[in-house]
Amino acid sequence: MNRVVTYGSVLIVAALVQTAWLARLPGVGAVIDPVLVLAVATGFLRGAESGAVIGLAGGLLQDLLSGGPLGMHGLSKLVAGFGSGLFERSIYIENPFLPAVAAFAGTLLGEALLNVIGVVTGLGSVSWTEAVPRVVIQAGLNSVIAPPLFRGVRSLDERFERQH
């Protein structure tokens, strides 16, 4: 229960910060997405199911706060969190470049899915010539914030492990 409340609070704070503050920063449409990075970090550190749950919860929160249809961000982050969890045991997680690389790849996957969902559900068409540079920049920005977020998720996880 304690873990759920803590992760929930972290997700709420991340979603609020993203929708209220980070979305305002100029960056050719690219917005830093800490929720996605948290989903990827959780997937890597705690497994695919946890990554998927955190991704879904965080994505739904973003959908709620951003005014879009519920499920768009939820689905894309669910897949990104789950996908990162598939590498849980096959990658040496002490590698210092892992958070940045994982966040970069997770962002590419999540944003690609988001655009596909938008097209499939008829919410909008995608200009790939515009979307690709924006997504790459966003992936780069997420890579920058990934190391401290990975470290935070890990320290939370270790604290809960010690308590049990």
Added chain:
Amino acid sequence: MFDVIIARRRIAVLVGLILFTLALLTSQVRSADRRQVGPLGTAVLTVLLPIQTGMAHVADAGTRWWRLYTEIGRLRQENARLRSEVERLSQDLTVVREQAISARRMERLLEFRPQPGYRTVAARVIARDAERWFSTLLVDRGSRDGVRRNAAVATADGVIGRVIEVTPTAARVLLIGDSRSALSVIVQRSREAGIVEGRGGEMLHLKYLSRTGDVAAGDLVVTSGLGGVFPRGLVVGRIVTINREPGALQLEAEVKSAASVARLEEVVILIAKP
């Protein structure tokens, strides 16, 4: 065996969550405004929206401060640029005004009617006698320009003085107001002859006028042409007062110099043609 169970559980979780999300998304997309948050979503928004609004206000304030800060920096730069522009334009304006004033003076100088048998050389005043202000001045023309000792110096208003020293590039002019200066003149109206002497200022002393001569205040005094220094007919000044002392053999008068030397900047030097 254990890994297979884990893998199946993973797949089951993924499929379950995806189905849930797709169902949610489908229900959203089917609705008219493509968004139905439901009672749970409304409850969450009821709690989170005030916080989000507060954070947005903080961001707005931050954005305003940042804009103000960058605006101040921009205004400072613009202010500095405009100041330097104003300074430059002021300097330009000063130069242009100076040129306009100089041009007006030159136009006045051109009004000087050339004397027969003389050629004129325009000269700029480059220095004045600091100790005896109205006595002598230096001009930027010398023997290289044909200037010779005793050449007459005048402006469009009247005679100024004569050259007393000449170097190749400059000449010193003894002004008619200098106490060492004396020139032969006539009263233009009555043709009475006399001598004008300097008094160290713009007021000149006219003496040796005939006691019975027809002289009145306001009469114009011009050079007589005698003495070979000043050509005939140059305006010297105008009689201001006449001293008629009883028993005196001759009349004397005070003459105000026609040409003001106080702010003199350009003059004409008259050089006798060989």
